[in-house]
Amino acid sequence: MRSLTHLERLEAESIHIFREVVAEAENPVMLYSVGKDSAVMLHLARKAFYPAPPPFKLLHVDTTWKFKAMYALREKAAQDAGMELLVHQNPEAKALGINPFDHGPLHTDMWKTEGLKQALDLYGFDVAFGGARRDEEKSRAKERMFSFRTASHSWDPKNQRPELWNLYNARKKKGESIRVFPISNWTELDIWQYIMNEGIEIVPLYFAAQRPTFEYEGGLFMADDLPRLEAVMGYRPEITMRSIRFRTLGCFPLTGAVESSAASLSEVVQEMLLTTTSERQGRVIDKDGGDASMEKKKQEGYF
Amino acid sequence: MNTPSFFQTDALIAEDIDAYLEQHQHKSLLRFITCGSVDDGKSTLIGRLLYDSKMIFEDQLAALESDSARHGTQGTEIDFALLVDGLAAEREQGITIDVAYRFFTTEKRKFIVADTPGHEQYTRNMVTGASTADLAVILIDARKGVLQQTRRHSYLVHLLGIRHVVLAVNKMDLVGYDQATFDAILADYRAFATSIGISDFTAIPISGFKGDNITALSANTPWYSGPALIEHLETVEVDAAAAQTQPFRMPVQLVNRPNLDFRGFAGQIASGVVRPGDAVRIVPSGKTSTVKAITTFDGDLHEAVAGQSVTLTLADEVDCSRGDLIAAAGDPPQASDQFCATFVWMDEEALKPGRGYWLKLGTQMVTATVQPPKYEIDVNSLEHLAAKTLTLNAIGVAEFATDRPIAFEPYATNRQLGGFILIDKFTNATVAAGMIEFNLRRADNVHWQPVAITREDHAGMKNQKPKVLWFTGLSGSGKSTIANEVEKQLFVMNRHTFLLDGDNVRHGLNRDLGFTEADRIENIRRVGEVAKLMADAGLIVLTAFISPFRAERQMVREMLPPGEFVEIFVDTPLSVAEARDVKGLYKKARSGQLKNFTGIDSPYEPPESPEIRVNTVDMTPEEAARYIIQQILPLK
Numbered sequence: 001m002r003s004l005t006h007l008e009r010l011e012a013e014s015i016h017i018f019r020e021v022v023a024e025a026e027n028p029v030m031l032y033s034v035g036k037d038s039a040v041m042l043h044l045a046r047k048a049f050y051p052a053p054p055p056f057k058l059l060h061v062d063t064t065w066k067f068k069a070m071y072a073l074r075e076k077a078a079q080d081a082g083m084e085l086l087v088h089q090n091p092e093a094k095a096l097g098i099n100p101f102d103h104g105p106l107h108t109d110m111w112k113t114e115g116l117k118q119a120l121d122l123y124g125f126d127v128a129f130g131g132a133r134r135d136e137e138k139s140r141a142k143e144r145m146f147s148f149r150t151a152s153h154s155w156d157p158k159n160q161r162p163e164l165w166n167l168y169n170a171r172k173k174k175g176e177s178i179r180v181f182p183i184s185n186w187t188e189l190d191i192w193q194y195i196m197n198e199g200i201e202i203v204p205l206y207f208a209a210q211r212p213t214f215e216y217e218g219g220l221f222m223a224d225d226l227p228r229l230e231a232v233m234g235y236r237p238e239i240t241m242r243s244i245r246f247r248t249l250g251c252f253p254l255t256g257a258v259e260s261s262a263a264s265l266s267e268v269v270q271e272m273l274l275t276t277t278s279e280r281q282g283r284v285i286d287k288d289g290g291d292a293s294m295e296k297k298k299q300e301g302y303f
Numbered sequence: 304m305n306t307p308s309f310f311q312t313d314a315l316i317a318e319d320i321d322a323y324l325e326q327h328q329h330k331s332l333l334r335f336i337t338c339g340s341v342d343d344g345k346s347t348l349i350g351r352l353l354y355d356s357k358m359i360f361e362d363q364l365a366a367l368e369s370d371s372a373r374h375g376t377q378g379t380e381i382d383f384a385l386l387v388d389g390l391a392a393e394r395e396q397g398i399t400i401d402v403a404y405r406f407f408t409t410e411k412r413k414f415i416v417a418d419t420p421g422h423e424q425y426t427r428n429m430v431t432g433a434s435t436a437d438l439a440v441i442l443i444d445a446r447k448g449v450l451q452q453t454r455r456h457s458y459l460v461h462l463l464g465i466r467h468v469v470l471a472v473n474k475m476d477l478v479g480y481d482q483a484t485f486d487a488i489l490a491d492y493r494a495f496a497t498s499i500g501i502s503d504f505t506a507i508p509i510s511g512f513k514g515d516n517i518t519a520l521s522a523n524t525p526w527y528s529g530p531a532l533i534e535h536l537e538t539v540e541v542d543a544a545a546a547q548t549q550p551f552r553m554p555v556q557l558v559n560r561p562n563l564d565f566r567g568f569a570g571q572i573a574s575g576v577v578r579p580g581d582a583v584r585i586v587p588s589g590k591t592s593t594v595k596a597i598t599t600f601d602g603d604l605h606e607a608v609a610g611q612s613v614t615l616t617l618a619d620e621v622d623c624s625r626g627d628l629i630a631a632a633g634d635p636p637q638a639s640d641q642f643c644a645t646f647v648w649m650d651e652e653a654l655k656p657g658r659g660y661w662l663k664l665g666t667q668m669v670t671a672t673v674q675p676p677k678y679e680i681d682v683n684s685l686e687h688l689a690a691k692t693l694t695l696n697a698i699g700v701a702e703f704a705t706d707r708p709i710a711f712e713p714y715a716t717n718r719q720l721g722g723f724i725l726i727d728k729f730t731n732a733t734v735a736a737g738m739i740e741f742n743l744r745r746a747d748n749v750h751w752q753p754v755a756i757t758r759e760d761h762a763g764m765k766n767q768k769p770k771v772l773w774f775t776g777l778s779g780s781g782k783s784t785i786a787n788e789v790e791k792q793l794f795v796m797n798r799h800t801f802l803l804d805g806d807n808v809r810h811g812l813n814r815d816l817g818f819t820e821a822d823r824i825e826n827i828r829r830v831g832e833v834a835k836l837m838a839d840a841g842l843i844v845l846t847a848f849i850s851p852f853r854a855e856r857q858m859v860r861e862m863l864p865p866g867e868f869v870e871i872f873v874d875t876p877l878s879v880a881e882a883r884d885v886k887g888l889y890k891k892a893r894s895g896q897l898k899n900f901t902g903i904d905s906p907y908e909p910p911e912s913p914e915i916r917v918n919t920v921d922m923t924p925e926e927a928a929r930y931i932i933q934q935i936l937p938l939k
Contacts, residue, residue, distance in 0.1 A: 003544045004610050006332035006413040015612035016571045019556040023625050023666070048569070050600040050614070052561035134404045141403040161733045162427050162649050164434040165722045166571070167663050171731040185415060187406045193324060270320035 007194060011044065014182040016166060017145060018048035018129070021180050022055055024170040025127040028180075031116070032058040032077075032085070034070040035249045036202045037131035039077065040191050041183055043200050045129070046081055053082035059128070061119055062089045063111035065100060065251035067224050069203050077201070088119035099232045100253040107251070117153045120177060127170065127178045135187045145184050151175035192269045206268060208245040208260040214238060220259065224252040247272070330408070333541055336417040336432045336465075338456040339442030344473045348442065348511035349405055349418050352533070355518050402432045411537040426682075426696035427649035429459055430736055434722065437541050438467035440532075445478045445508070449491045455682040457492075461501050462645065462698070462738070464718055467539050468496070468504035471532065476510040480523040499685060505539075507532050546609035550634035551575030551583070552712075552720060554665035555627045559614055567598055567614035568623055573665065573719040574712075575631060577615070578606045582632035585623045586710040591632050592619040626667040628710040628720075636720060638708045639742045645680075645700050646673075646737035648693035650727065656692060656701075660734065664723035667709045671725065674702040693735075702743060714738035761841030765799045767938050769838040771863060772845045772931070775856060775910060776873030777902050778888055779880035781919045781927075782847040785873060788928035790845055798843055798938060803830055805848040818899040824855055831859030838867055843938065851907045869935060872913040873927075877902050879920060 004012070021028050030045060032038050045054040058078050078085035093110040100107045120128060134141045144160050146168045161169050170178060183191070195202060205222075212223040214237035223229055223239050230236045244257040245268070262271040315323045337345045405416040417432030433439065439460040443453055460468060470492055478484045485508045496504055507516055508524050509532060515521035518533045530538070552573045559567040577583075581594045595616040597604040607613045615629065623629070630636055648654055654673060662671035676699035679690035693699045714721030725735040762769050772789065774782040783804055793800045809816070813829055816822040827850050834844045850856055860868040880902070881889040892900035899905045910916075915934050917927040 002547075002608060003331055003541075004608070005328065006330055007328070009332050009610060012571055012610055012612040016556070019569055019612070020666075023557045047600040048612070049559060051565060051567075051598065052559055135406045141405060162431045162724075162736065163733075164431050164724060164736045165718060166435075167722065167724045169663070169724065169726055169731070169733045171661070171726055173731065185404065185406075187408075187413075189327070189408070193327065196324070197328075266320045266324065269324065270316055273316045273320075273323075 007190060007197070010183075010186055010190060011047070011194075013166070013185065014041075014044045015048040017168065017180060017182040018045050018054075020168050021127050021129070021170060022049070025178075027123070027125050028056045028127040028129065029059045029086075029120075029123065029125040030054070030056055030129040031131070032060050032074070033131065033249075034060065034066065034074045034077070034203060035131070036191055036195060036206060037133065037183060039200050039202050040186070040194055041129065041131040042077060042081055043194075043198060044182060056129075057084045057086055059086045059088065059119055059123075059125070061112060061115045062087050063107070063115070063251050064089055064094070065107075065111075065253060067203070067205055067222070067249065067252045067255075069205050070249060073201065073203050080201075086119070086123070088115055088122070090115035090118055100251055101232045107254075111251075120153070125177065126172065127180055129180050129182060131183055132181045133186050133188070133191075134184050140184075143181065143184070145181055146170060147179040147181065148172065149177045149179060153177065155179075188272060189269070192265065192272065196265045196269070203249060205246045205249060207265075208243050208263045208267075210241050211244050211257070212239045213242045213244055213257060214240070216253075219256045220244065221255070222246075222252055222257050229253070326410070327408070327413075330411065330413050331541060332413050332415065333438060333536060333539070334415045334417070334436050335438040335440060335536065336419050336429075336436040336460075337440045337442060338419045338429055338432075338460070339444075339453070339471075339473070343442040343444045344511045345418060345442055348440075348471070348473065348509070348517075349416055351511050351514060351517055352414075352416070353405060353407055355514070355533075402428045409533060409537055414536065426455070426459070427647065427736075429456065430463060430647050430649075433460055433463035433465060434718075434736070436463075436465055438469065438536070438539060439465045440469045440471050442471050442473050443488060443492070445472050445474045445484055445488065448488050449495060451683045453492070454495055454685075457496060457501060458499055458680075458682050458685060461499055464714060464738070468501055469532070469535060470504050470506040472506065472508045473511055475508045475515060475524065476513045480508070480515070480521075482524075482526040485527075505530075505535055507535065544609075546574045546717065546719075547576055549574035549609075549717065550636075551577050551581065551629075551631040552636060552717070553577070553613075553615070553629045554667070554720075555623060555625055555629060556666050557625050558623070565616070566620075567616050568629060569612070569614045570629070570666070571612045572607060572609050574609050574717055576606060576608050577613075579603075583617070583629050584632040584635045585621055586628045586630050586635050587638040587708045588622060588627070589635075590621045590623070592617040592621045594618075628665065628667075630710075636710050636712050637742050638710045639744045640705045640708045641702065641743035642711070643700065643702050643740045643743055644714075644723075644737040645698065645740060646693070646725070646735050648695060648697050648699075648735050650732055650734035651695055652727070652730075652734070653695075654693040654735070659706075659728060661726035661728060662703070662705060662709075662723055663726065664709055664711055664739075665720060669709055670706040670728075672704050673725075674704070676701040700740070703737070711739055711742075713741055758839040758841065761839065763841075765841045767798055767841065767843065768867075769841050770843045770867055770869055770935060770938070771834045771838055771859070772843065772869050772871055772935070773834075773850070773856065773859065774845065774847045774871045774873055775850045775913075776875060777877060777880045777907055778849055778900070779883045779885055780873040780875035781924060782849075782873045784924045785917065785919070785927045785931070786845045786847040788924045789931050792928055792932055793843060793938075796938075799841065800843045800845060801837055802845045802847070803834060804846075808833075808848075818905070820899075820905075823851065827852070827855040828858065831855070831862055834859065835862045838863060849901050849907070851901045851905065853908045853910070856910070869915065870910055870913040871915045871917065871931060872910045873919060874909070874916050875919045 049055060060074060090111055098107055098110045132140055144163045147155060148161055149155055172178060213220055214223050242259055243261055245260045245262060246255060246257055249255060260271060262268045337349060339345050403418045407414050417436060419429040419432035441456055472485055472488050489506045508527050509516045515523050516531045519531050520529050552575060553570040554573060555568045556570045559569050577594055579594050579596055583594055584591045595618045597607050598614045598616060656673050656675040659670045659672055662669050676690045676693055678687035679693060679697055679699040681688055682698060690699055712720040721739045723737045724733050727734050774786050776782050786802055790800050790802050808830060813826050816826050830846060830848060834846055837844045884890060888897060891897040892903040901907045915931055
């Protein structure tokens with residue numbers, strides 16, 4: 001007899017969830033954001049269906065403002081997993097030239113929230129896997145593994161289906177959908193440790209390196225695409241080379257970098273454990289709209 | 304604030320991250336729930352655990368401080384509850400209204416905490432949180448003592464099969480850390496806990512707000528010798544590994560068939576251990592095969608244990624798909640379409656007995672109907688109440704019937720194979736959670752124990768043919784008198800006999816039964832089973848029961864090999880029996896003092912073709928007995 005470690009238990013739980021969805025859903029898809037959580041989620045999906053490839057597609061809801069390194073890994077990861085990758089960019093946001101500098105919260109709303117809803121409706125996906133974790137944010141902590149959404153994609157936190165044992169209710173009516181979070185119970189440390197144990201490839205931006213940076217409204221950012229930055233900012237920001245890395249990856253003008261020398265996985269974990277600010281703090285998204293902003297976004301259909 | 308030594312040691316992380324990771328790698332996981340009444344301080348306690356384990360970062364702390372000033376209830380001090388109460392509505396109302404899952408790590412363990420609501424109308428969330436927990440922390444406000452909600456939560460914790468209970472007597476700071484107060488609450492709770500079957504619990508005096516006895520023993524309670532809460536949570540044994548000692552069972556989630564050469568059955572092992580070469584049985588079909596390989600992304604395994612998600616390939620092309628269960632060939636689980644379960648109703652719309660609901664158990668999804676509840680359980684008094692249905696948050700016991708047999712274990716044996724949910728077919732809402740108590744079709748599922756000494760051996764040793772002489776007739780017809788006489792004469796003939804008498808059996812085996820139609824049926828069923836066992840032992844069994852219904856007499860006849868059941872109709876007219884009235888019962892029945900009396904206000908169905916009929920008007924009991932024995936000879 002042997003006891004499973006916490007990581008073995010988490011892995012088994014996630015695999016179980018992937019299989020339940022595939023057994024019960026009509027047209028599932030995995031939302032793939034190219035971040036480390038997505039990387040772990042994709043790896044778990046491959047394990048769940050081995051030796052077959054995961055029997056669903058990957059969907060990247062693109063804002064066109066992601067880091068170049070993310071776009072590069074996106075294609076490779078899909079290929080390695082033997083999965084088809086769908087990319088959706090909200091045509092309306094594209095036409096209006098929505099960007100993080102001029103449009104603030106509207107950037108997230110149009111590219112991500114609206115873009116996601118459009119893509120789900122366009123392809124008729126009834127279940128979407130997402131890589132959210134309960135330790136990330138207060139309202140995430142209360143969301144179910146199987147999070148039911150109405151036909152208009154909204155989430156009603158007061159009316160969630162009870163979720164008991166490992167029994168998940170995936171039934172829904174036409175037009176309704178479910179967001180499923182297979183790594184809900186993983187913490188940031190679990191994710192890192194698993195990446196290390198399993199040798200999962202992640203975007204190099206998580207590791208410290210000399211990169212071109214600029215300061216903006218008190219935050220430190222990377223100039224991933226300087227000409228484009230200059231075009232939307234209306235001026236050329238002052239670029240300084242610094243040893244930086246990212247704790248979380250989103251749109252490059254919205255994702256704050258941290259100065260760091262952690263260039264290996266164990267150094268990154270070490271820094272993460274000794275740090276005194278939370279993971280999402282580098283992201284601007286949680287702050288607009290005040291205290292309940294993530295909850296509000298989710299009710300509106302944000303992932 | 305002092306950082307207690309229990310939590311992650313910064314020194315180790317800073318100096319030797321690899322050593323720290325190695326240590327973290329092998330940590331076990333404990334899932335627990337916290338429950339208590341509104342204002343008992345659950346969220347504050349969890350906020351404290353997160354704070355002390357450094358799971359709160361500076362930016363969160365800054366937000367917390369500003370929140371505390373705005374919404375807080377603790378004056379100028381930090382209100383930890385604001386950290387945990389995630390939803391906006393909760394922050395405004397100041398109560399927790401849903402289950403929140405929280406995570407923290409100590410040097411020894413990783414923890415997942417379900418913060419479950421104390422408010423009455425949210426019982427379903429508490430049951431949800433409890434379903435995956437190994438341990439429960441039940442909070443009591445030291446100023447208030449054991450409340451009705453404490454009792455309710457304790458009952459639910461016990462109902463959901465949580466074996467480890469911690470009684471955290473909170474807010475000790477507000478009662479001056481008084482030992483007598485703690486002891487009185489402890490005694491009060493112990494009396495209650497014992498009455499509902501919680502045999503063991505650990506009581507700890509704490510203050511979530513001040514931090515007493517949370518991570519280390521507090522100087523404020525010198526009379527308490529430990530353990531502190533965290534120390535206890537770190538060391539309590541988890542029963543997760545216990546499932547490995549049970550027979551192998553894996554519900555099949557899906558069949559993985561990437562090409563013609565591979566056909567794997569994917570699932571999470573619910574109990575036991577599996578190795579290549581093991582003999583397995585598919586339930587409910589009963590087909591058998593052997594395990595060829597345990598296939599995973601990381602290569603084939605030589606062994607997999609309960610809790611792991613794997614893919615099995617089998618040596619034979621057996622029919623097996625989602626909803627089937629792969630089990631140890633020699634020790635498969637029960638499969639049945641009828642069972643009795645305790646269940647919690649979780650929907651605004653009440654249970655409709657007789658309506659078809661989806662029932663999900665393991666990976667099986669079937670249509671189930673629920674009988675009207677046998678009773679509802681009042682979670683405050685634990686009384687059994689008569690109920691025609693169950694409404695939101697009510698708990699009851701009922702019989703369930705499914706449209707096809709499903710494989711399961713009693714919940715007490717295995718949570719994964721005994722817990723189920725009901726789903727409304729129209730709204731798709733999860734409307735109930737149930738825990739199977741027992742199978743109602745016992746005979747289908749008891750795997751017969753082969754015996755070395757057969758019933759023929761028993762009968763041969765006694766040099767006789769076993770029989771069941773079933774005397775039936777009205778009360779006062781003379782059944783017992785004649786049966787006694789028959790037994791006396793058989794005894795003289797050196798026959799091995801035993802007489803089961805209706806009145807005597809009702810003093811013992813069947814003393815729980817009354818005289819309603821249902822009880823009369825059960826009375827005869829049990830007597831029939833006993834008579835059968837005695838016949839198996841080689842005896843000549845005589846039974847003297849009114850046994851008014853043909854159907855039950857027929858049922859007993861069918862339990863026995865052909866020819867062994869001898870129906871003897873003691874044919875005494877009602878007028879004669881009533882005139883005799885040996886026990887004065889007819890008189891009582893006629894005056895209405897006795898209800899459901901056969902022949903008066905309850906029917907008697909005379910046998911249509913009994914093996915033997917005796918007329919007690921013309922025959923004495925001795926003559927009748929001799930006549931009966933002549934009819935049943937030879938007995939060898």
